Amino acid sequence: SAVISQKPSRDICQRGTSLTIQCQVDSQVTMMFWYRQQPGQSLTLIATANQGSEATYESGFVIDKFPISRPNLTFSTLTVSNMSPEDSSIYLCSVGSGRGETQYFGPGTRLLVL
């Protein structure tokens, strides 16, 4: 399976600021995804990062709040904009294998918003 890294691994931010999270994969992949894991809750898909086109967002998530870039087949970024304490969470990127059914996850970025 692909080796996935994320930067930063953790951060503490002030409300109203923005943070950009990077996801790097060691091989080219067609499908990349961004998930959120809030304390005590299940992982929730934010969006699918599409190479060469706009990301596809799930219900309840909007581009203005979570802009995503996918400049090539090995890299993606997720920005958490105008943060509030409710954005404190673990943010995870994943990549799909083959037809995309099985997804492999990065180590996550732990965000605390004060």
Place this chain on the structure above:
Amino acid sequence: EDQVTQSPEALRLQEGESSSLNCSYTVSGLRGLFWYRQDPGKGPEFLFTLYSAGEEKEKERLKATLTKKESFLHITAPKPEDSATYLCAVQAVGATNKLIFGTGTLLAVQP
């Protein structure tokens, strides 16, 4: 609405004491069911994919089974290093690869 429910929320076992974790699901059409292991401070680690009722997969002390409504993760003679949160997820047909996760079972194996 597609949904995944895992039970129990937490399970404490003695080393060597076998048990099972449950994952009940409701999905319009099942494309795949997935088991992951998550250690504290890390991302989920892929364990198994099951595609159809009756399918079974094994890896060391773990065996995953699938019926039309639920999946079980059987842990045989667990060791302390099996302690982790076990996550179940489903993918629906036509859902463009979206995984729907349960909230997980926190397993603690005591020596």
